[in-house]
Amino acid sequence: MRTVQVELGDRSYPIYIGEGLLERAGELFALHEISRKSKLLIVTDDHIAPHYLALLEDRLQAEGYQTKAHVVPGGEASKSLQVYEEVMTTAIQAGLDRSSTVVALGGGVVGDLAGFVAATYMRGIDFVQIPTTILAHDSSVGGKVAVNHPLAKNMIGAFHQPKLVLYDLNTLLTLPPREVRSGLAEVVKHGLIWDEAFAGWCDEHAAELLALNLPALGYALERGCSIKAQVVSGDERENGQRAILNLGHTIGHALEAVGGYGTLLHGEAISIGMVGSAMLAVGRGKPADILPRTKSLLEKFELPTAIPEGWEDEAILSAMMHDKKFREDQMVFVLPDRIGKVNIVKDMTVAEVKDVLGRLREEKQHV
Amino acid sequence: MRTVQVELGDRSYPIYIGEGLLERAGELFALHEISRKSKLLIVTDDHIAPHYLALLEDRLQAEGYQTKAHVVPGGEASKSLQVYEEVMTTAIQAGLDRSSTVVALGGGVVGDLAGFVAATYMRGIDFVQIPTTILAHDSSVGGKVAVNHPLAKNMIGAFHQPKLVLYDLNTLLTLPPREVRSGLAEVVKHGLIWDEAFAGWCDEHAAELLALNLPALGYALERGCSIKAQVVSGDERENGQRAILNLGHTIGHALEAVGGYGTLLHGEAISIGMVGSAMLAVGRGKPADILPRTKSLLEKFELPTAIPEGWEDEAILSAMMHDKKFREDQMVFVLPDRIGKVNIVKDMTVAEVKDVLGRLREEKQHV
Numbered sequence: 001m002r003t004v005q006v007e008l009g010d011r012s013y014p015i016y017i018g019e020g021l022l023e024r025a026g027e028l029f030a031l032h033e034i035s036r037k038s039k040l041l042i043v044t045d046d047h048i049a050p051h052y053l054a055l056l057e058d059r060l061q062a063e064g065y066q067t068k069a070h071v072v073p074g075g076e077a078s079k080s081l082q083v084y085e086e087v088m089t090t091a092i093q094a095g096l097d098r099s100s101t102v103v104a105l106g107g108g109v110v111g112d113l114a115g116f117v118a119a120t121y122m123r124g125i126d127f128v129q130i131p132t133t134i135l136a137h138d139s140s141v142g143g144k145v146a147v148n149h150p151l152a153k154n155m156i157g158a159f160h161q162p163k164l165v166l167y168d169l170n171t172l173l174t175l176p177p178r179e180v181r182s183g184l185a186e187v188v189k190h191g192l193i194w195d196e197a198f199a200g201w202c203d204e205h206a207a208e209l210l211a212l213n214l215p216a217l218g219y220a221l222e223r224g225c226s227i228k229a230q231v232v233s234g235d236e237r238e239n240g241q242r243a244i245l246n247l248g249h250t251i252g253h254a255l256e257a258v259g260g261y262g263t264l265l266h267g268e269a270i271s272i273g274m275v276g277s278a279m280l281a282v283g284r285g286k287p288a289d290i291l292p293r294t295k296s297l298l299e300k301f302e303l304p305t306a307i308p309e310g311w312e313d314e315a316i317l318s319a320m321m322h323d324k325k326f327r328e329d330q331m332v333f334v335l336p337d338r339i340g341k342v343n344i345v346k347d348m349t350v351a352e353v354k355d356v357l358g359r360l361r362e363e364k365q366h367v
Numbered sequence: 368m369r370t371v372q373v374e375l376g377d378r379s380y381p382i383y384i385g386e387g388l389l390e391r392a393g394e395l396f397a398l399h400e401i402s403r404k405s406k407l408l409i410v411t412d413d414h415i416a417p418h419y420l421a422l423l424e425d426r427l428q429a430e431g432y433q434t435k436a437h438v439v440p441g442g443e444a445s446k447s448l449q450v451y452e453e454v455m456t457t458a459i460q461a462g463l464d465r466s467s468t469v470v471a472l473g474g475g476v477v478g479d480l481a482g483f484v485a486a487t488y489m490r491g492i493d494f495v496q497i498p499t500t501i502l503a504h505d506s507s508v509g510g511k512v513a514v515n516h517p518l519a520k521n522m523i524g525a526f527h528q529p530k531l532v533l534y535d536l537n538t539l540l541t542l543p544p545r546e547v548r549s550g551l552a553e554v555v556k557h558g559l560i561w562d563e564a565f566a567g568w569c570d571e572h573a574a575e576l577l578a579l580n581l582p583a584l585g586y587a588l589e590r591g592c593s594i595k596a597q598v599v600s601g602d603e604r605e606n607g608q609r610a611i612l613n614l615g616h617t618i619g620h621a622l623e624a625v626g627g628y629g630t631l632l633h634g635e636a637i638s639i640g641m642v643g644s645a646m647l648a649v650g651r652g653k654p655a656d657i658l659p660r661t662k663s664l665l666e667k668f669e670l671p672t673a674i675p676e677g678w679e680d681e682a683i684l685s686a687m688m689h690d691k692k693f694r695e696d697q698m699v700f701v702l703p704d705r706i707g708k709v710n711i712v713k714d715m716t717v718a719e720v721k722d723v724l725g726r727l728r729e730e731k732q733h734v
Binding site for chain 1: 448452455456459460486487488489491511513516517519522523524525526543604701
């Protein structure tokens with residue numbers, strides 16, 4: 001079992017990564033003093049529940065925990081205020097009190113939703129995350145929880161750190177290949193922003209990671225979580241440095257919005273965005289090798305590096321300006337200095353971005 | 368102008384109390400570095416808006432602030448998730464960003480609702496309170512914000528401290544007399560739990576306070592806020608000592624629920640509850656004078672000290688057990704040791720409480 005400690009003062013917590021951790025859930029909950037006196041609420045979705053919910057409840061009950069489960073429909077639509085209220089109703093009816101814990105069993109949607117319930121039920125109770133996707137390694141560090149407003153994603157939320165994260169690698173074995181690739185895009189991103197050696201390791205081990213080789217995956221998630229933890233420790237509420245985690249996200253979010261959520265998966269969208277960031281950086285005089293190295297790394301993971309045909313510049317630019325409320329020629333981008341180091345640049349012009357969108361459209365898709 | 372500083376580390380903030388502070392709102396916002404670059408959202412209700420909203424917007428705009436107002440219906444029904452979502456919609460449409468501030472102009476309902484919006488809009492933005500009731504002196508200290516769930520009050524919320532509280536005494540002059548009395552019950556409570564001399568001062572100055580003598584009211588609010596600030600500073604998230612603020616609230620909340628919210632105002636309900644707590648304390652051997660002194664003080668403020676006729680013990684007890692999830696004979700009460708000092712007692716029996724409910728019903732109402 002690997003452990004990453006997220007250092008946040010009195011809100012510090014461990015992430016355990018290993019095979020078979022669901023079986024050990026009761027023991028690990030007890031070790032971390034999750035209260036047995038008060039009921040636990042497990043929030044999960046209807047894709048995950050058939051595979052793992054019974055096992056988790058069984059292992060927790062065997063250690064003396066009382067559990068109640070709330071199953072939401074899979075997918076982004078469950079990150080709504082309406083579903084949030086339904087989970088709250090279950091929590092109240094089940095008699096959760098201030099010593100209770102909310103457990104998120106699932107991917108990013110379940111983690112964000114359950115985390116926001118935990119952040120706000122009786123003004124905040126304990127929270128445990130049991131991520132079941134690779135992508136969720138990213139959201140399991142840093143305490144960002146949220147639901148969507150009909151007008152904008154993640155607009156309603158809080159910072160609420162979990163007490164504990166259990167990453168059972170076995171749960172990743174059932175992931176669809178496209179979700180595996182999308183999740184690995186965030187792993188690769190952590191190498192690109194922070195650690196050239198880890199980016200190189202990803203390049204060498206892409207085939208093993210895509211094949212869900214568990215020891216390789218365990219190491220990749222440990223490094224990904226650990227890099228994110230280092231960044232977040234210095235800037236819990238994103239007043240500065242934490243923004244470097246958004247490499248590829250300005251273009252990526254716009255592509256997700258323009259395509260309609262789900263057309264491009266999150267990791268696919270930021271993959272294209274990271275190629276765009278490399279182009280912008282090179283255009284500002286950074287070393288020319290950043291671009292081919294970034295592209296070839298993402299291609300190894302069979303991730304897209306070009307904007308799909310027929311998507312208009314104007315729509316993408318407009319989504320970007322709207323999302324971030326940029327002023328003209330003061331667009332903020334995270335750009336690479338080199339592989340393994342990035343900077344925040346605040347004076348990017350619309351002309352530079354338009355140029356790059358054009359080039360991203362002409363990119364040959366090698367996948 | 369009086370100032371109470373609420374000491375909470377990097378979440379410390381001042382409460383300004385004085386006449387004409389609304390006129391000085393722009394200047395005081397600027398002094399406390401409320402950002403002028405990002406839009407302010409003022410949340411108020413349809414009772415308060417006609418009196419003070421135009422003045423507040425005018426004074427803020429005169430100092431270069433851009434404002435947007437959202438007016439909710441007056442009353443507890445506005446503390447709902449539905450109204451919360453409507454305020455969020457206004458915030459998004461008005462373009463509030465992470466540097467924006469939510470301003471609560473009104474009483475406890477508006478403060479709780481607007482505070483929860485501020486706590487969760489884009490994972491938390493700044494918050495300023497401009498209370499317009501006496502009762503709100505209590506909720507303006509300590510950062511408890513919340514909305515109601517259909518199944519239970521204040522079940523969905525957060526701890527979110529304001530940056531600044533502006534208490535313009537002139538706004539209290541239009542309060543209905545019954546709301547004045549109800550608000551003063553919380554002022555008196557702060558004396559009873561913490562400061563015998565202040566309880567004595569309230570006793571002597573009851574007539575002036577009821578007549579809304581502003582210098583007397585300013586002093587009473589300063590002391591009330593200051594006592595609450597001392598208690599909260601030691602226990603921001605209510606893990607222990609902060610619970611002493613609940614003197615009279617166990618019985619009080621049950622009476623509010625049984626009567627149907629609004630039948631008894633909050634201050635009226637806790638007035639009866641405080642008499643009950645004095646009875647319970649004397650029953651446990653505390654000095655006998657606690658009871659007549661508590662009663663006579665509350666009667667000076669024309670507050671009720673008896674349970675209304677026809678309200679059944681069983682309903683009140685059941686509301687109490689449900690609200691607090693007490694176990695039989697382990698009911699938790701805040702009880703006076705003497706005037707000006709209280710303790711938390713955790714082993715109160717149902718028999719003792721039943722006895723006191725009976726005596727509270729037989730109390731002669733002197734009002």
